[in-house]
Amino acid sequence: MTDARRARYVALFASEARSLLTGARRALGQWQDDPAEQGAAEEIFRALHTIKGMAASLEFAATADLVHATETTLGAVRRGDHAATAAWLGDFELALDSISIACEAAIVAAGGEGAAATPGTAWTGPRIVRVDLDRLDALLSDLGGLVMARQELERRAEADTFSPIARAALQMARRLDTLQARILDVRLAPLAEVFERIPPIVRDLARQLGRDVAIDINGDNLEVDRAILDQLADPLLHLLRNAVDHGIESPDARRAVGKRPTGRIGVTARADGDAVILEITDDGRGIDRDAIAARARAMGILEDRAALSDDGLLAVLERPGFSTVEQVTTVSGRGVGLDVVVARMREVGASLSLTTVLGRGTVFKIRLPTRLGIVRALVTGIGEERYVMPLTHVIELVACEPELVGQRDGRSVLFVRGEALPIVDLRRLLLYRGDDLPSRRPAVVFEANGQRVALLTDAVLGQVDAVVQPIDRPAGMARWLTGATVLDDGRPALLMDLASVV
Template identity: 40%
Template sequence: MSGDPVETFRQEAQDLLEQIETGLLDLAHRPGDRALIDAVFRGLHTLKGSGAMFGFDALAAFTHHCESAFDRVRKGEVPASPELVAAVLAAQDHMRALAEGTDASEAEGEALLVRLRQAVDAAAGVVVEAPSAPGAATWKVRFSLPTDALANGTRPLPLLDELRELGECKVTALTDQIPPLEALNPTECWLGWEVILTTTHPRSAIEDVFIFVIDEMTLEIEALEPAAPVAEPDAPAEVLLAAVNSEAAAAPIAEIAAPDTQGGEAKAARVGDTVRVPAERLDELMDRVGELVIAQSRLKQVAVTSTEPQLRAVAEEIERLASELRDTMMVVRMVPVAQLFGRFRRLIHDLARDTGKSIELSTEGETTELDKTVIERLADPLVHLIRNSADHGLETPDQRLAAGKPATGQIRLAARQSGAEVIITITDDGRGVDRARVRAKAEENGLIAPGAVLSDSELLQLIFHPGFSTAATITNLSGRGVGMDVVKRTIEGLRGAIEMTSEPGQGSQISLRIPLTLAIIDGLLVRVGPARYVIPLPAVEECVELTVEQDMRSTGRSLLTLRDRLVPFIRLRELFRTGLVPDPHQKVVVVATGQERVGLVVDQILGDHQTVIKSLSSFHADVETFSGATILGDGGVALILDVAHLVAAGQRQDAQLRAAG
């Protein structure tokens, strides 16, 4: 973790703001959920306190107003109305800017607070059904704080004040755990308290008093027989409390058991379970692992040509360790897509407000994992695709009802793993793509000739052409002719692919095929002519020999029969124009993406290879056949084949042959 305390606070503030946002969005659907209300209040309270502690006074002052509003919700004075939730969500964006230290308009902050006050006042006018008043009950509350509570900013006096607000109580301080004077550290808390409380409030109200410290303390709440109001505490108890906290007034105190040292140890163990590591350190470590894999590959090649058995044994051991280290590093970098999907709940909430549409977001496969770098680079493309679905795809409630659909439109995000890829789909149940409008716009822009024959997938792919838009009017969401081409370039930059399907009147689906990682993959090393290439191993289905007879028989057709299925194949020596005579015993490597298969004809299969992916230069950025390069054990370079591109090329070749036949 960074040694800068301010940067540490900012990281923790972002976590708190995400928790607050999640709680608010859940409250929009379950406004009476007490656990959610408490969670939002705790987040706001912690953010305010931490902000003040680290010198973020503007953040603390601003957050205080939101905390006060939710304190009224927590106490049942006002409901968590949609307007109040929306006001705090809007205020949360201002808090984020204040935490990040970016320019935050003071006038904007005042406007947000005015909106918040109006929402609270409006909610206060709503009649909230009060629970039936129970009879007074008497409770015995025993609690103690950890010895480091005072140093960590926890004060007993406010806790006792809150208990007094619940009813009449008698407080007794327990002093049996206080060490001798010479051993007493004034920063440590050794007092315990026992409170006899008579109140009409339920047990949950007592528990709420300790809502922010309950994980670190010991607490016992025992119901006693109903009792009459009790007397105020005596003077010695007040003196003892004053010794603990300089802010002591005439507040009651109480008794409790000895401090729970095991609880403190358990707390320390929990804290040590997770370590926050800066992302750049993970990237640096990944680079080192990549260099180690390259060095191991060189060692393996030297060992193969050596007659020294000990060298071979060491090379095999290092290969095993390097492979395990690579796999461990891959796991460390993997994060669930829930981290990505969770960001879009707020987006949908805002889109519904901006478009006047009723939109519901559902997610599936949130536990599917992707490399953290891939997750980061997917955020912007998914934002654009979701905004596009909300603006272009979904109809207004009136239009949906007229079409026999539910008034609320559905946008669904799903993720699933398929081999070495993750497939992310964005589906809506809107109006679908108007093919006639797409064709007309494409002809108008000169993208296709009038009357040109296109398959449905080719027609839909025109949407991803730069500057293409079918929006009748420009809105703040879409329609400016930018975005979809950028989405496609970003996905292809991740060595992925983007596909679209649509049913008129039923909706559209966009599928993103993304590799699990961008760093190291297992590959199959092959030779075509004098050059060597790497085929990503997860895409390889099988390898078969292509006999001379089969090669001659397939001339002009480029089709191979495998288990009663025709598989198109590509002769890589022709694609790469080696100008050499093929080897007499060529091999066909059958690769697949999804359900589509194609064979790649190579001269020789050299074996498996742990491939550290190196990006191609910007000069080669437009070469679609290759997705990168790797360094081999002998220092040579092998290009990595883009399987998705080659499969698509094989399908086009097959379609052309079928059309010609």
């Protein structure tokens, strides 16, 4: 067992043993109040049993023996060989105390976090609390409510910016910003949790496929939100599988083209402002863009005769169901395709790009947000439904007057100061069937992927700071709907990823 790994186990032991002992004491209290209470004995038994197993695994022999002896005593009572008299329960309480002391001593001896739980003792090292992610999610959604209340207060304070209310609103806004940053910080977890699983998996794959691969990992100390990290593992492993299976050539094939027989796969993370950039690199054969283009044309999904750019290549590869694998291998033939990788990444607000050179290798670059964001967004409505879109992409709002609408290359366009912008109707995107079409409709002009588009909607209802939560998407839901939020009036709204609409 490596030192780092052992330290992690000791930390887990510390937090689990403590919370189990706290639970056992609480159960013992109930048992003392009501000696006929059977559930308490069960709960204490499970706690002791778990602690014993953990202690034995860490070779805390004295602690394990002590817990085992206590468990045996408890076993006699559970079997009915012995009554749980008040005196016995009192002794048992002392036994639990001894176990606490033995655990703390073992943790300290193992170089774990500082001695704990004795009032008045100074803590050393970081103090750690385990928190259910659901609780942090609840905290985040409470924060969302508070952010809305702040917006309401700010709207009212605007009437007189020198009033005491306006000053109080400003102070509250500052504190709220700090609070928000702190809550989002609490949710951070190191990339190492996902990265440390990579090398053994890649090595095993390489063995199965007869490849010789060296893997290099950097930047695993960077942190991202737990919810984002949880979504990262599968897509990342998929990209790595592809790299080993389709990227890296066999040692002989590599020698034949003058490469070193050992292929290199790199996973590098670096901070970039509020985001983390992940690069998954391989020095394999690269992606054959002409072959992909030919196949895409044969399937009728690509009309253009021009060579595919890297972006164009990714756009083809990420189409649901598109696959270049002629014969299904045991490795990449199963599992999710690149379409699923891209969809999963978009759900957490990440974007993916690709660079590939035939014969030289491929780099997938993932720009990953580190925090679940609070997004400044525009609220629009279609019928009674509400959709929000991040303001980062929005350029302006224009009224879609009939005389501004025209045709160009067979597409409806909106003329805005002489520029013809393709029109996308949100009603049509959503397959909305309501007949409550307003006579005049606004268009949201936005820019994404280097293209300007006019998005027709029914109404523009204002701006919000939306606390965006990832959604569990039902099958068939449009992939450009990437999150959900709750508006001031308590209504739910879906977040649109404008970049995927284009």
